[in-house]
Amino acid sequence: MDTSMPAINNRSEDVILVSIEKKSGVINGIWPKEARLHGVAGKRCIGKKILSFLIPASKAVFKNAVSKKNKQPAGILQLEFCSKKLPDATYDCSIWNVRKQPLVLMIHRSASQSSQSSQKSQSHMPQPDELIAWEKAEKLVLAAENKFKRILEKMTTPIAVYEVHEPKRFVFINPKFTEWFGYTIEDIPTIDRWGQQAYRDEVHFRTLQKGWQAELKLVYHGEKYESRPFESKVYCKDGTIKELEFTFTTDENLVFVNFNDITERNSFLRALHENEKKFRDISEQLPIPICVFSDAGETKFVNNAFVDTFGYTRDDIPTHKEWLNKAYPNENYRNVVNAARENAISRPNHKTRSTLICQFEVNCKDGSKKHIEFSASKGNKNLYLVANDITGKVKAEQELKQSHRQLRELSSYLENIREEERKHISREIHDELGQQLTLLKLDLLQMSKKLPPEAKEMIEKMRQADLLLAETMRSVRKIATQLRPSILDNLGLVSALEWQSREFEKNFGIRCIFESLLYEPQFTTKQSNALFRIYQEALTNIARHASATQVDAVLSMEENRIVLEIRDNGKGFNPNDMAHKKTLGLKGMQERALMIDGDFHIDSTPGKGTYIQISIPILITNHEISQQ
Structure with missing residues (x-):
């Protein structure tokens, strides 16, 4: 719209056009440029509201004329203008209102002048001067109409x-x-x-x-x-x-x-509808359950696989809320599902991740329950839900875990039997065989005393037999100790670990420092056996492979768990390389830790030694032991 549109002049025969913004009522153009709106220069009127030039009664008339609630057809309005430049005066006006364009107020001429002209025409024939004035006014009206047409011609819509x-x-x-x-x-x-x-x-x-x-x-x-x-x-x-x-x-x-x-808009809508149709056709053929919800929570689409998997049709779950109520009938579990979704949305990285993946147990229409992995994606206007039935997978995992648990329990049972058998054999060797060898040594001593001094050959044989017997007794004690150190049963785990450290240092020449930070620690028999055997295996591996000069071991307690830490200054190794080797020693230590519900962790770097940590729960207290 041309901004140089007309306004009211102080001369009664002038015709002016005023362009007015519909919402604000602000004047944005006046034609002709030299026109005056009731005595006010046109350029000073731009930016002011048209109502500021009308008396209160005329303001009401103008508002009613431009109101959408006005049901009367547009006609000639008589509006009384006011300003500081001229006395109040009434003008004949009409309003042009084109959709999506500013209002155009056409001010024809003074109403009083129009009335006077009418009276004169009735009283006498117009004089030549009057005819000239009338023709001049008609020319002005025609010029205004032509100008208005030119304004319409500049509009950017047909x-x-x-x-x-x-x-x-x-x-x-x-x-x-x-x-x-x-x-x-x-x-x-x-x-x-x-x-x-x-x-x-x-x-x-x-x-x-x-x-x-x-x-x-x-x-x-x-x-x-x-x-x-x-x-x-x-x-x-x-x-x-x-x-x-x-x-x-x-x-x-x-x-x-x-x-x-609207060609482009309709083309876009047709393309959108075509894409939606393709999406539906493809989704119907997919064996994967798919459901689409709108932003308002309305169920827009479910495919055949969704109905086959859960039994719910679109009519069964018309809204997202209804789906939640039927899929998770237990209110507490439904709250857990909603909380998990809210937590995922509130995560800092959620904005960079368009898909949310979660697993829940869903109630189907026939009453059965299925484990489902959901992938939820948020589009511009829809929520896309893709389901993956993992019931068989979850069941297989549970069965596998149960099998592992049973195998571990069997292994633990066999290990306990082996420890008991070792203890029994160790005691039998120590008590029975050791006692018999001691008696045999005493008999040899008595026999050697009864030999005459001249029987030197017999005395020498008796001495060699005594030496052999003493060596045999040492071997028996060593075998009994290796099978089951009696100190583990008599004095407990800490003393057994200290003894093992001294034996390791004496046998291999590697300095071994053991320290216990526990105050009167108590362990179950299974825990004592497992930790002692893990410690033995760790020291054996260090002696064989680490080329270490020092070993440090600490027994402590952290957050209600007992922790055994073993560190050496050896050559270390790359843990990734061990995955392809038969490292039965490491796997044995890990398996012993699992048998007592413990955690096994090993960390090693070539050239920087090896660190082993075993963490087990506290299953028994001193008070419980005192009551046994």
């Missing part, structure tokens, strides 16, 4: 104006109309000709025309401010087709039609 009554001739089309459709006003002199040229299907055109004629009747009688939008395909002069949306308003004589090209 506008057409035709007569309300037959033959319904077009009285105006702007250049944008010709640019879009190719038709000039000579090509389409009437509405019927427009229908023949633009629609080329008389039945379709008459049906469409019937609809807009009914709407036009409502607008014409003031029941509506403007028509509802109509959509239609239109043939252009060059044969191309445009998809249009058009609306219209009317006064007593003319219909004003405003066009909007």
